[in-house]
Amino acid sequence: MEKRPLSRGVNSPSRHPSKVNLKALIDIIKGTLIDIVKRIIRSKGSYLFLLPGMSLFFTFILFPMIYSLRMSFYKWNIVNPAVSKFMGIGNYIRALNDPIFIRAAINTIVYTLITVPGQIFFALIVAILLDQKIKGRTFFRVAYYLPVITSWVIVTLLFEYLFNSQAGFVNFVLKDILHIVGEKIMWLADPILVMVPLNLLGIWKGVGWSAVILLAALQSIPADLYEAAAIDGANFWRKFTRITLPLLRPTLVFLVVVLVIGGLNVYISGLLMTNGGNPLDLSHFILTLMYEKTFANMDFGYGSAISYILTIFVLIVSVIQIKLLQRKVEY
Amino acid sequence: MLSRKEERILRIITYIVLICGVVVVAIPFLYMISTSIKSQTYTFEYPPRLIPKNPTLENYVEALGKDRFGLYFLNSLFVATITTISTIVVSSLMAYAFSRTSFPGKEIFFYTLLTGMMIPSTMLIIPQFIIAKNLHLLNSLWGLIIIYVTMSLSMQTFLLRGFFEVIPRELEEAVLIDGGTQWTIFFKIILPLTRPGLAVVAIFTFLYSWDEFPWAHVAIRNISRRTLPVAIALFQNQYLTKWGLVFAASIVALIPVIGVFVIFQKYFIRGLMSGAIKG
16 A cells, blocks of 8 residues: 555666666666656645645744844844845844843843742642542642633733732731731832742742643552552652652653743743833843844844844753753663 | 551641642632722722622723723634634644655655744744734734744644544555545544544644734734733733723633633643653
8 A cells, every 4th residue: 555666677777786887877866856756746635735734834934933043143124124234143242242131141041940940849749649549639630720721911910919019919918917028028120029929920820730741640650669669668758769750750851841941931921020121121031132122122133133042042951951861861 | 558547647738738739829810800809999908808898890891891802802712713723724634644644755844843843932923023014914813813823833733643643544445445535534534533632732722822922912003903911911001000900801811711621621631741742
């Protein structure tokens, strides 16, 4: 049934390498080309299946990527692109020397370093607890998943309201219930303090997703491993470090890679909660800075360079993580 | 081995920790509901109350009636529905070609498509904005739909390909012997047998396009074409302190999401898994 048998006769001279002359070579090339064309014609059905999707993909993803790479080398003129001024890597150098960009990069990296371990830590606890024989597992799973399916816009506004300085719930709890602070804290007006609600939101929203994935991985660990360990007298901690963690490793690697990509791409929460990097552009993330430079300052070339720096960084970090984390599995 | 008593204590601790977690997750939501039924004067009362003093539905009435919120809801519904249907059609066609046929360039096409899963979507906003501008797709719901379908393609094709690959080949041969074509195989065998897979695609695409904010935010300037996330985000700018209104609108936007999630919960988990195991 396979569509393999192609004009094999043409290829036969190659069995006698010593006698290959120019004519035979041309015959081979000709034969191969005819083969390919025949196969293409024969599989035109397959291309028809691909046509709608691939045209969308090329028009709205691949072409834009290349286009934006080109833009990043220009002082791009959005009204009349023809008069854009070529700058070489000028936009990239500008970004790396721009204190606002550096600050945004630091904010983004810190956000990633806090939210990724935070999400995985709490998700692991939730998943392990839900892996016991307990009643209401479905209820808990739905409850923990609620923040995941709620849109970023809504949860960001919600946290903004909870952390509101005058009448916010968080200040109320800290000041009037726990008496930890004497004064109401201005969470949203300070470039460093605003990172608290942003990071907490990142963790709060993501725990359910990681927990569901970890739970499934836990459930695929055979129960007899634990039983054997129990017979050998292993306690909970030993079982956790010797059985659970090593077997969860592939899932954890997957989670870390995906969550780091997500963390570095933090955008909506920052855009809404800081109103675009306020105060003084100190609370930007990389992508909110990209948005501001591009759509508020109309500097499309600089914006493109920023987004390319981020993309390259994300790629490098992902590759390094996969290399590092996977190597340890092999011992 | 643990004694029965120890086991019971352990179980109780488990429930306590889990319930504490649920409380942390739930409080913001409860607070949102409670604020949405407070009248404006009470949204900044101090100390804040979780249970409102004089509950009222005026925020819902105002959001739904006065502020074209109904229109934004319909816009979102239109965009999400058309995006979902188109994504199912386009990505199942591609998944069929990649899983059940062989043709020159198959690997190259497939891996090119997979790069789409690795590119951060926000990075594409700038060039997509310019292309959409040249194709007159800015400020139109169709412009949103086209981008949403494109952005969903890589992931959903990949997911469906997994579902399609496990269907036995013998079924195909039977169809071909009876004189059927690839299209017969596609419509009569593959699609009916992979309904759970199609459900997964439908749910994920619907929720993605219902919630999407960054692209809609730059692409839509015309007030009457806003979708819910954009409308709600700008609500907050517009009436900086009208939190009751903002949250009433948010809850209305959340209802379909929670509905879809609760009804299709089992498909959800399966979709997440196929992404996790293969990704």
